[in-house]
Amino acid sequence: AREEVKAVTDQKTFYSQAKSIKSNFRGFKWEVKRERDLWKAIGTRKSKDVNEVILLTYAIDEHSNAYISYHVTGQGLKEKNMTHFQNVFQTNYEKIFLSEPIIFSCATGEINDKMESVLSVEIQDLLRAFNAKPVESLVEESFTSVSAYTGLWKEALQTKKQEMNLQIALRKTRMGGQTTIVVGTPIITSEY
Template sequence: MAFWRWVVIGFVLSAWGYMHVQSSEAYDASIEPLTELLQFAEDEQLAVNEWQVRVREDQLGSVSKQAFIAKTQSLEKKLSGWEKESLSLEGSEWKALFTYHDPNQQMTESVQLFAYQDGQADQHTALLTYAVKGTSNPGEDLESHQNLVEQRIQQLGLAQSDVYVQIQAYDHNDRNVSNKQLARTWVTKLGAKKVEALDEESFVSLSAYNPDWPTGIVTNELEMNVQLAIREQGLGARTTVTLGTPIITTEY
């Protein structure tokens, strides 16, 4: 139960340094579940309103404040044309955020350099994260989006890093079954077996394991790499469905 409560609070970027995910060795194998999740949404008549891919370097090693600034400047050169949203060097956490919005493709990319204090006042452990978020189902543009993400990963030196894939959709259908049963059915259709579950009045969350997907985490000594959440917004309102591998990385 505690595991799920922690995830619901939000798996924010700044917390990624404290959780290990088993990395896949090939990027294309890691992102393949995105195709499957989008196809699943289409088969189940779910209206996709968002998809995202996040790639995180586990650790870049210890850095001083000067080294962090130098890394930020290096990123700024690599990301020509991007906007430097913020740079914070105060306190025990340092952050630099760059974004790029492509209105033609209806997606936004972001790169964050993050460092947290690792015991010494003048030394921090640095992490680098790349994320891309799109609205609606990309359809025929999916392949070009995947190619772009792969190029960014190579550009940023993240080819051996952890990959997180996620979609969010709305369900406007009258299923005539409980959300608990629906979650179990959907996980089975995704080729996964249930590991943990949380069932509340208007919210159901289920973790599971699909042996064909390349990444995973361990919770309560069991491996998982599929997470499904169903949340009802109220009587007569839409139902939100969130699917992620190996874990959902945003609040849901």
């Protein structure tokens, strides 16, 4: 989840906001650093089932935008530990955000492929599963990416052609090996 932080307008207000967030999330390990024209306050916490990152960024440029984001990841999540995962997310979500931030969701997985046409077959299966219509696509020998639109979600981004709110990417790692699948909504932000 991510939202703009309008209260951060310079380095002083960035440090003030970072200090406030750090005091509200003492169970996180914090680091503040600068990478060229980008200031970052990064808080991380790892547990058995869930990894969390709170990130406050301030870009020193003509726009001087600041954002706060909250990333929650887990592997092999089963139905029995989804309640714990949801509780962790909801509790921190309500403490971090002031309004309704943009929420990005992403699922990553792998399949063993024995078929040569696995990329196009899997893409079509996923599009049907999400009741989505393709908007744009990129097809290469070992990589396929499709931007699509589904009516399952309210949020969408405008492309040159039309709205999209789902991205699906498949990458075949080697002959007879694994195929990595990434599904993101509204977009895949950093996984590929």
